[in-house]
Amino acid sequence: AQKVTQAQTEISVVEKEDVTLDCVYETRDTTYYLFWYKQPPSGELVFLIRRNSFDEQNEISGRYSWNFQKSTSSFNFTITASQVVDSAVYFCALSAGRAGTALIFGKGTTLSVSS
Amino acid sequence: NAGVMQNPRHLVRRRGQEARLRCSPMKGHSHVYWYRQLPEEGLKFMVYLQKENIIDESGMPKERFSAEFPKEGPSILRIQQVVRGDSAAYFCASSRYGEETQYFGPGTRLLVL
Numbered sequence: 001a002q003k004v005t006q007a008q009t010e011i012s013v014v015e016k017e018d019v020t021l022d023c024v025y026e027t028r029d030t031t032y033y034l035f036w037y038k039q040p041p042s043g044e045l046v047f048l049i050r051r052n053s054f055d056e057q058n059e060i061s062g063r064y065s066w067n068f069q070k071s072t073s074s075f076n077f078t079i080t081a082s083q084v085v086d087s088a089v090y091f092c093a094l095s096a097g098r099a100g101t102a103l104i105f106g107k108g109t110t111l112s113v114s115s
Numbered sequence: 116n117a118g119v120m121q122n123p124r125h126l127v128r129r130r131g132q133e134a135r136l137r138c139s140p141m142k143g144h145s146h147v148y149w150y151r152q153l154p155e156e157g158l159k160f161m162v163y164l165q166k167e168n169i170i171d172e173s174g175m176p177k178e179r180f181s182a183e184f185p186k187e188g189p190s191i192l193r194i195q196q197v198v199r200g201d202s203a204a205y206f207c208a209s210s211r212y213g214e215e216t217q218y219f220g221p222g223t224r225l226l227v228l
Contacts, residue, residue: 033215045206045219052215091158099213100146100170102160 002027004094006106013082013113021077021109023092031097034068034075039089051075053097082113117142119209119220127226134194134201136223140209147190148217149182152204164190197227
């Protein structure tokens, strides 16, 4: 069975702090995809990144970076120099390695950044 | 470039009424997915559709819920005889044929009184 665990329910930081959101997944598929989505207070779900199981290169996009490690089944997300606008619920998700399959979501981590 | 459109954004129904939620996928996207977000359960997959076909409905409740994606027009998620437990945010997502990334709409918040 597929499963995504986001052990951190809530994290509070002060602006400019770095913060890492953890994501651990379980799957028996050899090919799979991992995703991060952001849900700001306005409620929509915003796609942030997709990573396939064959690509373990870390990725950086501005203040965001992702660390994918198959050995520990983790796909962690780091925000550098956090800002108030980063306050949101962040979801990690997993899908089997083919198009048209359901996303399995973790329960989300609520990040609060205060000024 | 319009994203995934959902309407209404908020819907209030009394117990026993019907709820109809609409979703227009992004331009060029032929796959539609529906998810439900309940406060204590998180986001759960409900159904995956292509034009005129239901591909995977493994997450749909067996009764009162149905979905369609007609040849013309938006995808519709229909909930008959709503109960209080149906109160949730319903999200639609779409993807291109052969693509894994699903892009989500703003959601419809259903409140059943």
